[in-house]
């Protein structure tokens with residue numbers, strides 16, 4: 267397989283609980299893979315395995331051809347793995363600029379002058395430049411989400427992992443966030459775990475469905491969201507009901 271990110275045969279279990287069951291995927295720069303699945307499917311665990319928070323029992327995770335398994339989390343961050351969280355995690359008392367600067371200085375390990383330039387650049391890019399002096403804790407939620415993305419970008423990632431970042435936003439704010447994600451994805455490979463379906467429909471190139479750590483399917487967004495697997499997971503539509511539904515469509 268080729269790609270910016272190539273995962274092969276990833277396995278992880280906690281006792282009886284299987285969170286990754288032979289997961290493989292390949293992602294190019296400029297692509298966004300949406301990930302959906304019910305609670306406990308292994309979505310966050312996938313990110314933990316990629317970032318180095320968790321150690322797989324088997325499998326390979328290559329970023330730009332380099333094996334990440336076996337490397338510490340901070341080394342992976344320096345090699346270009348960044349993660350943005352659902353609950354933004356800024357230093358609340360520091361300004362937006364200082365937060366971006368901290369990310370550029372520590373995650374990307376840039377020298378001071380370069381880190382300062384990078385911090386301004388990512389604030390501009392995420393639409394936060396005019397709030398640079400505002401303490402992060404006083405930013406409204408959408409701006410804290412922007413800052414979470416800015417911090418991820420300041421680390422100069424090859425791979426940006428978005429962990430339910432649309433959570434808590436209004437529909438209009440989700441659209442603003444999606445527009446920003448679409449702009450950012452040009453330069454990185456992106457995986458977006460998200461419960462808000464319209465966000466993934468708008469931003470993802472493909473959607474992967476996970477359940478019990480297993481990849482059930484990976485397809486174009488509309489096909490994936492319309493699949494029996496997703497309908498069963500999200501709407502509780504059993505197999506019989508799904509067949510009836512399909513038969514109804516066929517004869518309509």
Ligand SMILES: Nc1ncnc2c1ncn2[C@@H]1O[C@H](COP(=O)(O)OP(=O)(O)OP(=O)(O)O)[C@@H](O)[C@H]1O
Pocket residue numbers: 280283285303304305306307308309310311312
């Ligand atoms: N460190 C751990 N030790 C033991 N069990 C764990 C650990 N991390 C995750 N699990 C379990 O693995 C399963 C998958 O968890 P994970 O957080 O990956 O699911 P998820 O798909 O992200 O779910 P959600 O949508 O609720 O966030 C859960 O049953 C969880 O309790």
